[in-house]
Structures are given as structure tokens and as C-alpha cells.
Amino acid sequence: MAKDEDSVPSEYKYVWQPESGTSLDDFVQKYRPSMVQNDGTKPWIWVTGDKVHATADGWLTAIEEAADILKETTEKVEAIKNDASIPVRSNKKTGARSKKEVREEVQAEATEKLKAISQKHGYVTGKWLIFAPADKVDMIWSGIAKSIVSGPLASTAAFRAKVSTSPENDQPHYQHVICVYVPDVYDKDAMAEVMRVLLRNHGAALSGVKSDLYTYIGIDSKHPSGIPSTIWKNNAVISDVEAKELKDIFFKDLAETKPDTTASTDAAADRPATTLAAAPKKPQLKKKKKVNDPFASDSDEADNEPENDKTAVKPPSANSTKPLSKASIKPPSKASAKPPSRASAKPPSKKTTKRKADPFESASEDEDRSGSDSDKKPVKKATKPLKKRSKIEEEDEEEGPKRQPRKRTSVRK
DNA sequence: ATTGTCGCGAATGCCTGCCT
DNA sequence: AGGCAGGCATTCGCGACAAT
Numbered sequence: 001m002a003k004d005e006d007s008v009p010s011e012y013k014y015v016w017q018p019e020s021g022t023s024l025d026d027f028v029q030k031y032r033p034s035m036v037q038n039d040g041t042k043p044w045i046w047v048t049g050d051k052v053h054a055t056a057d058g059w060l061t062a063i064e065e066a067a068d069i070l071k072e073t074t075e076k077v078e079a080i081k082n083d084a085s086i087p088v089r090s091n092k093k094t095g096a097r098s099k100k101e102v103r104e105e106v107q108a109e110a111t112e113k114l115k116a117i118s119q120k121h122g123y124v125t126g127k128w129l130i131f132a133p134a135d136k137v138d139m140i141w142s143g144i145a146k147s148i149v150s151g152p153l154a155s156t157a158a159f160r161a162k163v164s165t166s167p168e169n170d171q172p173h174y175q176h177v178i179c180v181y182v183p184d185v186y187d188k189d190a191m192a193e194v195m196r197v198l199l200r201n202h203g204a205a206l207s208g209v210k211s212d213l214y215t216y217i218g219i220d221s222k223h224p225s226g227i228p229s230t231i232w233k234n235n236a237v238i239s240d241v242e243a244k245e246l247k248d249i250f251f252k253d254l255a256e257t258k259p260d261t262t263a264s265t266d267a268a269a270d271r272p273a274t275t276l277a278a279a280p281k282k283p284q285l286k287k288k289k290k291v292n293d294p295f296a297s298d299s300d301e302a303d304n305e306p307e308n309d310k311t312a313v314k315p316p317s318a319n320s321t322k323p324l325s326k327a328s329i330k331p332p333s334k335a336s337a338k339p340p341s342r343a344s345a346k347p348p349s350k351k352t353t354k355r356k357a358d359p360f361e362s363a364s365e366d367e368d369r370s371g372s373d374s375d376k377k378p379v380k381k382a383t384k385p386l387k388k389r390s391k392i393e394e395e396d397e398e399e400g401p402k403r404q405p406r407k408r409t410s411v412r413k
Numbered sequence: 414a415t416t417g418t419c420g421c422g423a424a425t426g427c428c429t430g431c432c433t
Numbered sequence: 434a435g436g437c438a439g440g441c442a443t444t445c446g447c448g449a450c451a452a453t
Contacts, residue, residue, distance in 0.1 A: 207415040
């Protein structure tokens with residue numbers, strides 16, 4: 001997400017607020033994410049609840065300090081990568097730590113520092129990230145939007161939500177992003193409360209909690225620093241088991257209510273009675289004649305923020321908030337200039353890029369040939385996972401010789 | 414605009430057995 | 434016994450994809 005995407009743009013028609021004057025029902029019906037095409041000027045649809053949330057005074061300072069940490073961490077990570085004295089793999093004998101271990105320590109340190117900066121300056125807002133497939137996004141979005149204003153989400157810390165609109169070019173498996181904003185991402189209890197409502201009342205596919213500070217300084221999942229881009233992952237907030245139970249309840253309720261495509265998740269507010277399963281097919285996007293917009297982005301890069309959206313309530317004017325270049329750090333290839341290893345003398349095995357079949361297609365196939373699971377499951381899945389060496393040794397100590405003698409397969413010099 | 418998982422190739426630690 | 438070579442086992446990173 002781009003650095004300034006967390007502000008509700010002023011003079012932007014795809015925003016609903018309590019003082020908007022129109023009904024929320026009309027708004028969500030009129031501006032459905034599947035139907036609003038982002039021509040570069042309308043990347044998001046926003047809904048804001050009653051709660052007023054002011055941006056912390058120290059947000060700009062926080063961003064400056066955080067950007068320094070990020071820069072420093074990115075450089076450290078790059079140095080580790082290039083440091084020949086740090087082995088790729090750790091070594092038990094010498095006690096040497098691997099690049100990965102050293103790197104993760106640096107990243108964990110950075111995460112702690114960023115948290116401290118956020119809290120020191122009171123800039124701790126953030127959002128739950130939710131991904132929604134194109135054919136269900138309207139339903140999920142309208143449910144969440146209404147919930148934020150006058151539903152179960154309204155009684156949680158959540159105060160605002162936005163959803164991404166449809167891309168200009170029809171993309172086959174496009175996933176919309178829904179962000180549900182919260183005032184303090186470090187308040188675990190509040191995060192859990194919002195998460196429970198999103199699961200129980202909206203059946204949402206949650207991805208994690210991301211801080212606005214991270215967004216502003218450009219930390220995303222592909223950032224070269226490798227700093228985890230989310231403050232909380234799902235299972236860190238509530239257990240997988242509880243999450244599954246809550247979703248089960250949602251879908252159970254869904255199944256029990258009329259499988260009628262006219263239902264919508266907004267009813268889930270008090271009575272979770274909606275039909276994700278019976279969701280209508282993705283409505284035909286009204287393809288507008290493509291206006292030649294010189295300001296419109298011709299890239300799908302989320303960071304290419306449309307000019308209109310930059311007329312934000314809180315403009316991030318400082319240069320220091322500019323996200324670091326994502327491409328600047330990554331080396332071209334891991335092969336680099338290393339001498340060939342012994343293993344590399346092995347005949348190259350052909351790369352067969354097997355991909356999973358279409359889930360919808362395979363679902364019916366599964367039913368048809370339920371008896372031949374092994375035929376279609378990936379080999380790795382069908383077989384027992386390889387034992388780790390240490391595990392093998394543990395077992396062998398009890399049961400027999402440490403290692404089976406191997407037959408020489410080649411004559412040594 | 415995220416995480417987890419899978420499947421794969423590459424790299425390399427570590428073990429074994431042969432040879433001196 | 435120690436060095437060495439061969440080769441297995443494991444780690445790591447990457448790209449693609451699915452997610453209720």
C-alpha cells in the first residue's frame with residue numbers, strides 16, 4: 001500500500017460519512033467495489049463510522065524516526081547478505097550462526113524499535129487486512145461497511161473501512177483488499193475483539209494487522225529489509241482453533257438461512273444471516289470507454305498513487321516518508337560468482353512446475369473419484385515428511401546403528 | 414496488497430568408508 | 434588415526450497460488 005493511502009481523501013465522492021447526507025444503504029448499493037472501476041482516480045471506497053479519530057500530533061516525527069530505522073535495517077540486512085564471514089548455514093561445531101539467523105535478529109530488533117517509536121509519538125493506528133474474491137466482495141464489503149456504522153463492528157475499536165475498487169483491466173483472479181481501521185494496533189485485546197467480529201459476523205478472510213506507520217514508510221511484504229510487514233498475524237491474536245470455530249458459526253448460520261442471493265451480509269450485524277456461499281456471480285463490470293487520462297497510472301503498482309487521492313486530509317509532505325526503493329537492495333541472483341559445489345555436478349533435474357488445479361474444478365473431481373486420492377495429491381503430501389537428521393539419530397540411538405552403511409556408487413580417485 | 418504452503422533447485426553441512 | 438572424496442540430508446530462497 002502506498003504511503004498516503006490511509007487518509008480519507010477530501011473532495012472525493014467515494015466516501016461515506018455520517019454527515020454525508022445520503023443513506024449508507026444507498027451508498028453501498030450505488031458504489032459497489034465490483035462495479036467501480038479504478039481508472040486511476042478512484043482506487044478506494046471509504047466508509048467512516050461515528051467514532052472520531054484524530055491523527056496523533058507526533059505522526060510526522062514518528063515517520064521520520066521510523067524511516068531512519070528502516071534505512072539502517074535495510075543496510076544491515078544487505079551487509080549480512082554480502083558478508084562472506086557469515087555462513088549460509090549455521091554450524092553446530094563452530095557455533096557459527098547462519099545469515100538467516102543473524103538477519104532475523106536484526107529484523108526483530110527493528111520491529112521493537114518501530115513499536116517504541118509508534119508508542120512514543122502516539123501514532124499507533126493501523127488496519128486489519130482482509131482479502132475478498134471479486135465475486136463476493138460486494139457482499140462482504142456492504143456487510144462490513146454497515147457493521148462499522150451501526151453493527152457489531154461499531155461497538156469495537158474499528159472506526160473506518162475501505163475497499164479497493166476493480167482494476168481497469170479485467171484480471172482473472174483479482175482479489176479486492178478491505179482495510180478495517182483501528183486506533184491502536186498494539187492493543188492486542190482490541191485487535192482480538194475486532195477479529196472475532198470480522199470472523200463471526202462477516203466470515204472474513206483475515207490476513208494480518210498492519211500499522212499505518214509501516215504503510216507510510218513503505219514497509220510491505222516485499223520490502224528488502226525483510227521486516228515483517230504485519231504487527232499481528234492471525235494466530236497471534238486468537239488461536240487458529242477459535243478462529244475456525246467462529247468462522248464455522250458464521251457459515252453455519254449462513255447455510256441455515258435462506259440460500260437467497262438477495263441477502264446481504266449487513267444483516268449479519270445482529271443476525272448473521274447471509275449468503276456468501278450463495279453469492280451471486282461477479283456482476284458485469286460496466287466498462288467505461290477508456291478516457292485518455294494523462295494523470296492516470298498505467299501501472300498496477302499500488303504505490304502509484306493517483307493524483308486525486310493525494311488530496312488527502314493529512315498530507316504526508318515530508319520527503320522522508322518516501323518509501324525506500326524496493327528494487328534497490330535485492331541482488332540479481334543467488335548463483336553469483338561462487339565456485340560450483342560438488343552437488344552442482346549432479347545432473348540437473350527437470351523443473352516440472354506443477355500447479356494445483358482450479359479449486360472449483362478439482363472440487364467436483366474430488367467427489368467423482370474420491371477413492372483415488374493418491375493420484376492427484378502432490379507427492380510431498382502423500383508421503384511421510386522426511387525425518388530430520390537429529391530425529392533420525394534420536395531414534396537410531398534406541399533402535400540400532402547411527403547410520404546405515406552406504407554402498408559406494410562410484411570409485412574414488 | 415498479506416501470509417502460508419507447495420514444489421523446486423541450489424548450496425552446503427555432515428557422515429561414511431577408503432586409503433595412506 | 435587422519436585426510437580425503439563421495440554423496441546424502443538438510444537448509445535456504447524463490448515463484449506461484451490459495452485463502453471462507
